[in-house]
Amino acid sequence: MQNQAAALKATVLVIDDSPDSLALISSLLKDRYRVKVANNGATGLQIALGDPPPDLILLDVMMGETDGFEVCGQLKGNPATAGIPVIFLTAKSDVADEEKGLSLGAADYITKPVSPPILMARVATQLQLKASSDFLKSKADFLESEVAKRTGELVAAQDTTILAMSMLAETRDMDTGNHIRRTQNYVKALAERLRDHPRFAGQLDKASIAMLFKSAPLHDIGKVGIPDRILLKPGRLTADEFAIMKTHTTIGYEAIVQAEQALGSPAEYLRVAKEIALSHQEKWDGSGYPKGLAGDAIPLSARLMAVADVYDALISTRVYKLGLPHDQAVQVIFQGRAAHFDPDMVDAFIEIQDEFAAIAARFTDDESQLQQKMEYMAQAIAEDA
Numbered sequence: 140m141q142n143q144a145a146a147l148k149a150t151v152l153v154i155d156d157s158p159d160s161l162a163l164i165s166s167l168l169k170d171r172y173r174v175k176v177a178n179n180g181a182t183g184l185q186i187a188l189g190d191p192p193p194d195l196i197l198l199d200v201m202m203g204e205t206d207g208f209e210v211c212g213q214l215k216g217n218p219a220t221a222g223i224p225v226i227f228l229t230a231k232s233d234v235a236d237e238e239k240g241l242s243l244g245a246a247d248y249i250t251k252p253v254s255p256p257i258l259m260a261r262v263a264t265q266l267q268l269k270a271s272s273d274f275l276k277s278k279a280d281f282l283e284s285e286v287a288k289r290t291g292e293l294v295a296a297q298d299t300t301i302l303a304m305s306m307l308a309e310t311r312d313m314d315t316g317n318h319i320r321r322t323q324n325y326v327k328a329l330a331e332r333l334r335d336h337p338r339f340a341g342q343l344d345k346a347s348i349a350m351l352f353k354s355a356p357l358h359d360i361g362k363v364g365i366p367d368r369i370l371l372k373p374g375r376l377t378a379d380e381f382a383i384m385k386t387h388t389t390i391g392y393e394a395i396v397q398a399e400q401a402l403g404s405p406a407e408y409l410r411v412a413k414e415i416a417l418s419h420q421e422k423w424d425g426s427g428y429p430k431g432l433a434g435d436a437i438p439l440s441a442r443l444m445a446v447a448d449v450y451d452a453l454i455s456t457r458v459y460k461l462g463l464p465h466d467q468a469v470q471v472i473f474q475g476r477a478a479h480f481d482p483d484m485v486d487a488f489i490e491i492q493d494e495f496a497a498i499a500a501r502f503t504d505d506e507s508q509l510q511q512k513m514e515y516m517a518q519a520i521a522e523d524a
Contacts, residue, residue, distance in 0.1 A: 188219055195265055225246060324501075331343075351443065357391065361387035361393075388429050417441070418437055418441035423479060446481075449480075456504065
């Protein structure tokens with residue numbers, strides 16, 4: 140019990156170069172507090188930096204090599220000791236000295252000769268204030284950690300939702316996996332390039348780019364609703380088949396709307412996903428689908444995805460076509476400037492085309508995937524027939 144009581148006592152560090160002062164102050168404090176002493180500023184600073192640190196420091200001004208004002212300045216200038224309250228205990232009684240001590244961050248200023256009741260009362264007051272401050276800081280740190288934890292759980296839930304929906308798309312189209320990874324990285328690279336462009340200032344900050352990267356994989360989610368005989372057809376689609384294929388934009392949009400309704404409230408990350416799913420086939424000149432939007436009426440997210448999606452379609456080998464070399468794909472994108480694509484986005488794409496090529500190389504399709512795709516297509520078409 141005695142050791143437990145001692146552990147609960149606050150620790151007071153007394154820094155004074157006078158042995159008589161150290162003895163006097165220690166005798167006054169020892170019954171109520173744990174007392175540590177230092178007979179010079181350097182030793183006092185070393186003790187203050189120890190573990191655990193003192194709860195309060197009583198500091199003389201007039202000492203040898205390092206006076207109390209300098210010691211206080213060093214204590215308050217170090218984040219490790221800045222929170223320890225300092226009470227000057229000194230024979231310097233001028234108002235200017237007291238003002239200087241308080242301006243350095245001291246909590247109080249007591250002049251010698253010491254009045255024991257006043258000293259004890261002021262020490263108790265500062266320790267109570269420090270205990271309250273420590274409690275509030277601990278509470279704030281706990282709340283901050285809880286907010287961070289909840290935020291992490293929310294982000295994980297968002298990521299899980301998108302991953303689950305993306306995996307659903309992959310079950311229908313085996314090309315989707317690497318296409319998703321490539322296109323979301325293209326979108327991120329293009330958005331980062333445009334971040335400081337005057338037209339997009341304020342729209343493409345770090346958080347919005349992260350949201351684009353997260354939402355991009357859902358751009359083709361609507362293809363889960365397209366029949367295999369059309370989705371997996373190894374050749375050119377008829378006009379009627381293409382009309383059905385184009386509905387993947389609205390199917391995807393409506394699927395995300397239903398997911399959002401199931402969550403019970405609007406979600407920012409799904410708002411972006413809805414934009415991309417519905418509008419990534421729109422064209423700058425208004426000739427795209429499903430709504431025939433033109434120019435800036437097309438959501439920014441969808442315009443970014445249009446460049447990424449078409450570039451990837453051009454360079455990718457499919458069972459019905461060979462992929463174009465990078466340079467030819469770049470030329471096709473450039474020819475679509477101000478017709479298919481936002482012209483400023485095409486200019487940015489041209490500037491970072493090597494980055495697109497590097498992303499494509501990092502997430503390349505291999506021959507075994509293509510062969511597996513062909514076998515899957517043949518089986519699916521036979522079953523559908």
